[in-house]
Amino acid sequence: MNQPQDNVLIDVIDVWKSFDDLHVLTGVSMQVHKGSSDVILGRSGIGKSVLLKSIVGLLVPERGSIEVMGKQVMGMKPGELNDLRKHIGYVFQYAALYDSLSVRENLEFPLRKHTDADDEEIGERVMEQLRLVGLEEVVDRMPAQLSGGMKKRIGLARAIITRPDLVLYDEPTAGLDPITAREISELILNLEEQFGITSITVTHDLECARVIANRIYILETGAFQVQGTFEELKRASDPTTKAFFQVMA
């Protein structure tokens, strides 16, 4: 189904990125529409996270164009980039919680930096966020005292506490047991439905993709080889997708 152009939140056109002689992205293009949950599937080390980091301006591609919310990210001034990032949440592969701050302080951090909310309001928001991810009891623990699954949930809570328009998930279920991974996938789905968040998720977890994806892109040899819904890709006849689904199944 064709969607109107003004509904496009992220527009990636022919992006190239290399590290020395290693060509990671060789002409990647994608469009993410408002309210959509897109998933990038691919093997480890294929460049999925590189694309995600390029979208948020942590890495700078050599060629191409990346527009987020109508603004060109490549070549953007640091101040403008920081303003844009206030509308984006990012969930890191290993959560990247600030380990010198407690869970409460980790969640307070974005609110204190980017809102004028008073202490009481911030406190309520933190507890509300913890209720959403089912972890009210860990509010005063330090990140080192949390399990992998708990860290992911807190990372998720921190990413969406400012109610961003867009959330980028980098391997949200990596390193988790299948049950916890399933819980995290369902949590992502619930939060996206509840707050109308647009998202891109990078993963190699097919089950996670099945639960949350509206549209799936398969990244192979530096570019998207195939894209479609989960059911479309499941029936795809091209060898890459077929092999991918068979192995993952």
Next chain:
Amino acid sequence: MSESNISYRAMMMRRIRSSMEQVYAITMFGLRFFRYVLVPPYEWGQVRKHLDDLGAKSIPLLTIVGLIMGLILALQTRPTLDRFGAGGFLPAMLALTIVRELGPVITALIVAGRVSSGIGAEVGSMKVTEQIDALEVSGVDPFNYLVVTRVVACSLILPLLTAYVDFLGIFGGYLAEWISYDSSMQLYFTEVLQSLEFNDIIPGVGKTIAFGYIIGIIGAYQGFNTTRGTEGVGRAATTAVVLASLNIIFLDMIIIQLTLLLLGSGS
């Protein structure tokens, strides 16, 4: 020229070039601090936290070092001075040596060992666990939040710590005199105060602001440029101490020359 000579020369050239590149990178990193330090947002909460972490927690170690430095200096120097009939000059000699040179340099080296490595390891571990990226994507400038705050804290706290160590060193000297010769405290400190001039105290304590800057910048630079996981964190901490200590000694040499040139050698 033989093939091995050529490859040796090529290797040396590569190493020299890599060292020069690192010097350039640290210099640019250090200059970046001045571009940020006066521009908002000011992270005073972080500066206060680091003043406590980096400064106040160094006090127990510096107390021991300061006292023992004064004690040893007095015990070692007294017999030599006595041989020339100059034992009475000990308080003045101790005060000048400690305030002009030993106090600032020893304090800076001790703080470099404790703090520079700590900054390198902490920032390095934040780098490899993507916490610096997390700061960046949450719209906070990591350089301002992590580097500027630590360098400001180091530069503010080091003069205070140096004054503290200076006092303890001189007091340690008195303890040695009191134990060995039952010296009068009033007489000892009167001589100390009479021997010290403005030109001795200000350059001595003032140069520690620069030492604090070096400790903070080198620690943060090593942390910010950490690669290769936990192994890299260890390397960042070690390199930070070595480079900070070398730079402190090198800078001290330059400051001594400048001080002598501008203020004279003193009496």
